[in-house]
Amino acid sequence: MKIKQLKYYLIPAFWLIVTLLMIGQDLLFSSMRSSQVVWADTLIFKIKWLLYIPITFFVFWLGEKLPLQSPYVLRNLLINLFVSLAISFLAVVVYSIIVTFCWNLFIGKVQFQVIFKRNLAVSLFNEFVNYWIILAAHKAYTIFRQFQQAQLDKANLEKQLSDAKLSFLKMQLQPHFLFNTHHNIIGLMQKGDTEKATRMLMKLSDLLRLSLKETNDDLVPLKNEVELLQLYLAILKIRFEERLDYQILINQDLQKAFVPPMLLQPLVENAIKYGIEPFAKQGKIEISAQNGQDKLKLQVKDNGIETFEHFNFGIGLMNTQERLKNLFGEDASLEIMSNTPENGITVTLTLPLLK
Template sequence: MLRLRLPPPIYWGAWALACLYNFSLNFASAYWKTVLVFSVSHFAVWALVGILAMPLMRRYPVRRHWRAWLFHLVVGALFTQFVITLGHLVFFEITGTGARLSFLSVMQVAFETCFHLGMLTYFCFLGVVQMHDAQKLSRQRELQVAEHKAALVHAQLQSLKIQLQPHFLFNTLHAIASLMHYDVDTADRMLNRLSELLRISLQEVGSPVVTLRQEIGFIEAYLDIEKIRFEERLRISWHIPDALLGFEIPPFILQPLVENAIKYGVAPRGDGGSIAIRAHADGHDMLLEVEDDAPATLEAQKGFGIGLRNTRERLDALYGGGKHFDLIRENTRTIARLRIPQAALGERAYA
């Protein structure tokens, strides 16, 4: 079954416009009715029979190869002669003229009067078909490239998450193992908190986004574990406006920042330290900040471990190039700041 790949309204509309244009060239003639019948009969044949030529036009695209041009010169000439002869026969049948002409005579008349315009019509038709196919192919390739990029981003993010989750789990289990040597009850409580944390984590597996409220719930469960380790040495303050709790962010995006703040801002200090977790709107974006109050002597030790590095790479993969993660060092504090662009998240979140 022949398939008309050009949209039917465009295909038939183009031939109708060609017919009207041909008729308009001789509209002022005293024989305008005859001209109208002649134009309609010929372009109707072109439109109907042209469907048969489209597969050949697609099979042998005209680019820079001389053989394709030679093919279309030969085939185009034969096809044009066939169409204009058939158009003349239809015209003679409608008008009742040419009854005494033989088939060869009709072919000769058609060749002498319409062949040059017929060849022009054929190559215009060829150009439209191949231009349409080239544009369609270009769109398909662009779509394939976009799909491949999306798949690559998804694979990269999955790889980063696979790296991050065992990293956090290893650190927590190591702490539990250490506690088992001198405080079994505390180790047991930490293990129970870890079970609860893993339950929350499994609920979010496969989710491209979570609300800020859900992320805070996860961080609170994580901090319950850390408070068992550090007790009064770990002081936490929250500054989260209620209006932002429904804002969507990538899952598990805050945990590496909090872990880094504890590792460098709390753990090395005998008196512990304070960590502030903030969120505020900045236009259409949201800024998330994790701040610790470690002194300047400890600030220089901070760097990009696997957690922070993965966080930066996740944000770059999700939102493209841009400054979405900053680590700001000051005299008495360090601020890890995330910028989450809300508009882009729904389109590019594959975490």
């Protein structure tokens, strides 16, 4: 329930509690004096607090219509001053009518003028002060409501900015590997190897269908990423043949975990580009996943680059790091280490384990 709607329940509840507390106070004093409680007298004189229910609603309504803020502060203060005097006098009149009626009904005969003069002398100033207390409460309520709305607007804006940034990163990332594959197909066709080009094109169609299906999702099952990687590596296997060997070591249980879409593909692409493609020897890529204390650790390991100094931090890795930061903040990380004593690089992603 919104804060704005709560006032319709809180205002009556508040003044009902005040009325009960006032009655309880009379009962306590009567008990301390060991005197008998006059229920009719107590109820008649405490019923005045219930009159503040409509008064409070009116003051809140007037506070919305005449807010105490620039450029009309002085004007609205003067209007409230006159209204507060009128409301205070009217409250005394209404309360006096109610007391006179109830007194004549339950206790005995009393004239309205007597009750009115007594209430006018005793209560008029109190009603005036209470009006301004209620108005101050409305101002505090308004400030709180504005603060709450500002916080909500800020959160929505931050989410919109984050979503826009993530969408931009996805749009930048997907064409990156698609164009590379497209160039590979053109290269095969120029060499006259139409059989390989056809197989690669068919795999690319499957890859496109799978990758585009996940475009609008912030998180997808790791199983989807494994399927995408299998298609992507199958395309590269057509190109590199025996020069490329790969393993995907991710068990079925961890494949149920949720990860950002296209999380591992740029890491594999980076390993191919800098760890496999420049060398004549057979390249090996190992993709694995581990469960570590509510964290999911994903690794892409290659045997290409001899030293870490030769490593190139490409656009794929930069996008991956930025996406992890936007989605998980400090709960996710990207780490790059040399394989010692073996050649190659291991890229480790650590993110919350979500199932």
